[in-house]
Amino acid sequence: MRRISVNICPRPSSSPRNKTIVNFQVRPVCLPVLGLLAALLFFSYAGATTEETIPTPGLQPVYRIYLRVHLANSSRSPEEFGPIFSEINRIWYTQAGICFEIHTVYHDTPLNDGLDMWFSPYIGGYNGYYDGEFIQMSDVPDLARVENPARSSAARTAAHELGHALDLPHRQDSDENLMRSRTFGWQLNAQEIKLARETAADIAIEDTTPLTCGSPQIRREETSSPQLLEQP
Ligand SMILES: [Zn+2]
DSSP: OEEEEEEOOOOOOOOOSSOEEEEOOOGGGGGHHHHHHHHHHHHHHHHOOOOTOOOOSSSSSSEEEEEEOTTOSSOOGGGHHHHHHHHHHHHHHHHEEEEEEEEEEEEEOOOOSSEEEEEESSSTTOEEOOSSOEEEEESSOBOOOOOOOOSHHHHHHHHHHHHTTOOOOOSSTTBBBBBBBSSSSOBBHHHHHHHHHHHHHHHSOSHHHOSSOOOOOOGGGGGGHHHHHHOO
């Protein structure tokens, strides 16, 4: 019978002829190769199917910044903020090695150490703005479409305002830019990344050992305890 060999580590074949079987030959010497292939398959699978997986940034150290999000006035449900927060971190972490350690609260007391953001149904016709101290966000910002858009207008606008909080000015030369006004663009250039990281280094959590952001701490108002509200 004819024999079809699928040999991952080829060697001179001594296969008998006249068989029609498929034979996977795996030799001990090939184990490192197989391990590498398995790892590649795993990571490509994880990247393709796990929406919340955020690729490792190219820049280190990762600067982690506390971000307190105030939801007392928001018309959105707490559950809606999970994907929004993930996308904010995807935009900043993958491009600039900056991530936000996010927790939600239902009061107006700002952090001593980090950034604060409020969500409200209406903020005077703005999508969002940074007043030099705090970020105000419309619940549902209205943005122009672009070729490679962010998924959520709220996430994109929040990421844009965080850019201002990290000292970035507007950059209007392409709709794809994160710092373009009123579009779904999310891209940073090298100069913006450098400037934002310099500011981030000043306000980041001192421990720069961790390379990933923690999961957002999203609480419903009725389950928030005074102790939790005051952290950090
Ligand atoms: Zn702006």
